[in-house]
Each structure stands twice: as C-alpha cells, then as structure tokens.
Amino acid sequence: DGGITQSPKYLFRKEGQNVTLSCEQNLNHDAMYWYRQDPGQGLRLIYYSQIVNDFQKGDIAEGYSVSREKKESFPLTVTSAQKNPTAFYLCASSRQEPSNYGYTFGSGTRLTVV
Amino acid sequence: KQEVTQIPAALSVPEGENLVLNCSFTDSAIYNLQWFRQDPGKGLTSLLLIQSSQREQTSGRLNASLDKSSGRSTLYIAASQPGDSATYLCAVVAYSGAGSYQLTFGKGTKLSVIP
Numbered sequence: 001d002g003g004i005t006q007s008p009k010y011l012f013r014k015e016g017q018n019v020t021l022s023c024e025q026n027l028n029h030d031a032m033y034w035y036r037q038d039p040g041q042g043l044r045l046i047y048y049s050q051i052v053n054d055f056q057k058g059d060i061a062e063g064y065s066v067s068r069e070k071k072e073s074f075p076l077t078v079t080s081a082q083k084n085p086t087a088f089y090l091c092a093s094s095r096q097e098p099s100n101y102g103y104t105f106g107s108g109t110r111l112t113v114v
Numbered sequence: 115k116q117e118v119t120q121i122p123a124a125l126s127v128p129e130g131e132n133l134v135l136n137c138s139f140t141d142s143a144i145y146n147l148q149w150f151r152q153d154p155g156k157g158l159t160s161l162l163l164i165q166s167s168q169r170e171q172t173s174g175r176l177n178a179s180l181d182k183s184s185g186r187s188t189l190y191i192a193a194s195q196p197g198d199s200a201t202y203l204c205a206v207v208a209y210s211g212a213g214s215y216q217l218t219f220g221k222g223t224k225l226s227v228i229p
Contacts (some may be wrong), residue, residue, distance in 0.1 A: 008147075008158075034215070041223040043203075088205060090157055100165065102148045103205075103217055105158035 002027045004106035011111045013078065013085060021076045021109045023091035029104070032074035035087050036060060037088040037108075046089075047082040049074055050096065078111065086113050115143045120220035122158070127194055128228050135189040135223045138205030140187065142182050149178050149189050150203040158203065161204055164191070194227045201225070 004025045013019045025032065034046040045058030049068040063082025068074055074093075078085045091106040117140045127133050137147070144163050150158040162171045162178040164187070170179040177190040191198060201222040210216035 031215075042222065043219040045217075048214070051184075056214065065226075092158075092217075096213075098216070100146075102146065102160055102163040105150070105162065107157040108155075110155070 002102055004091055004093055006089075006106035007078060008109060009107070011109055012114045013111060014114060015070055016093075018077055018079050019044070019111065021078070021089055021091075021111070023074045023076065024080045025074075025093045025104075025106075026072065027093055027104060028071075029093035030071070032068070033092040033103075034058075034064075034076045034094075035090045035092065036068065037090060043090065046076065053077050085111055087111060100114045116144075116208055116216070118204060118206055118218050118220035119169075120223050122223060123221065124135070124224040124226075126226040126228060129194060129196060131194050131227075133194055133225070134191070135173075135202050135204075135225070137187040137189070137190050137220055139185045139187075139218070141208060142185050143208055144182065145209065146206045147178075147180055147187050148205050148207070148217075149176075149187075150202045152203060152204065154200075156211050157202045161168060172209045191225075194225075196227045196229050199225055 007022045016105035033048040035043040044060050047066040051087045066078045078102045089109045119138045119208045121136045150162045164171050164180040175192040180187045201224045203222045204220045
C-alpha cells in the first residue's frame with residue numbers, strides 16, 4: 001500500500017545537537033511538507049517542497065533545514081539553533097495541485113530534548 | 115491571512131448520539147476543505163475531502179458539508195461510538211501564489227464518546 005513513512009517514532013536530542021527526521025513517500029506525490037504540532041497550537045508549517053531540489057520556508061522555518069534530493073524523500077534537520085524543539089513533527093505529501101486529492105500524512109515523530 | 119476556527123474545542127457525548135462539529139474560515143477563496151481524525155500520539159487520517167464546488171461529501175456515518183460563501187463547514191457523525199473518540203481537525207487549501215498551495219488547520223475538536 002502507498003503511504004508516508006516517518007522515522008524514528010521517538011527521538012531524543014541533547015542540548016546543542018542536530019538531529020534529522022526521516023520522511024519517505026511512495027505515492028508519487030510531487031509536493032512534500034513538514035509540520036510541527038504543539039498542544040493547543042494546532043499544526044504549523046515549517047518547510048515545503050513542490051519539486052525535487054527546491055523548497056520554501058513555511059511559517060516557522062528558523063532553526064530547521066531540509067533537503068529534497070529525491071522525489072520520495074524529504075528529511076528535516078532540527079538544528080541547535082532551534083531553542084524549543086520538543087514537539088510532534090508530521091510529514092505530509094500531495095500532488096502538485098491538491099485540489100482534487102488532498103493531503104496524506106505520516107504517523108509522526110515525537111522529538112524530546114533531554 | 116486565512117484563519118480556521120473549530121468550535122467546540124472539546125465535546126463529550128453518550129454513545130449512540132448524533133453530533134455536529136463546526137469549522138469556520140475567514141477567506142472563502144479556497145480550493146478544498148479536508149477533515150482529518152487524529153488519535154493520541156498518532157498522525158492524521160483523512161476522513162473527507164470536499165471540493166470548493168461541492169456542497170457535501172459522505173462516508174459511512176460521516177457527512178461533511180461546505181458553505182463556501184459563508185466560510186463554514188460541518189462534520190456530522192451519526193450514531194456515535196466509543197471508537198469515534200479522537201481529535202477532529204478541519205483544514206482548508208488555498209492558492210498562495212507561485213504555483214504553491216497553503217493548507218491551514220484549525221486547532222481541532224477533541225471528541226469523547228462515553229459508553
């Protein structure tokens with residue numbers, strides 16, 4: 001079955017450390033997205049990519065970086081510059097024009113600073 | 115900037131009751147509206163997608179309606195079951211320029227169905 005795979009499910013980060021969250025899709029979707037979810041705040045867009053080798057900042061990109069070297073993969077790096085990284089991170093994908101098909105989400109990665 | 119509001123924030127109902135979840139959005143120039151379900155600690159599962167030209171969509175016990183001109187959508191759940199307990203999220207898609215589309219979420223309604 002097609003879908004989005006996020007790994008790991010749980011991730012622990014020490015102060016000053018960079019960590020990378022994986023997102024892989026086999027839906028042949030062109031666009032991919034990263035969202036952050038905090039209690040009581042809803043989902044906020046971090047980065048998105050419409051095509052390979054291109055990506056754009058979302059509403060809260062500071063302290064994060066991404067790459068899109070393959071259509072199937074859109075990893076997110078949480079850098080040491082992100083001062084409050086503890087959150088639930090969700091990856092999503094869609095066709096180039098999502099109007100007829102909507103968005104598909106992965107199962108999420110919970111990141112905790114220790 | 116598009117804003118999406120969901121009311122109520124939390125809802126508790128006895129099993130078997132029919133219920134309605136509300137979603138409103140400020141900019142009516144949307145492409146579609148999608149309802150999702152989220153279980154604790156899990157990702158989002160798509161329930162229903164309504165195109166901007168449609169008035170409603172149905173899937174099993176779920177029915178979603180869309181009134182684009184008034185900026186409102188409702189999710190109707192018939193004969194609720196304890197397994198329906200989850201957070202329900204409403205999200206709208208709008209064109210944001212340069213070939214990009216923006217998905218904006220509400221904060222969700224947390225539903226508890228009491229056996």
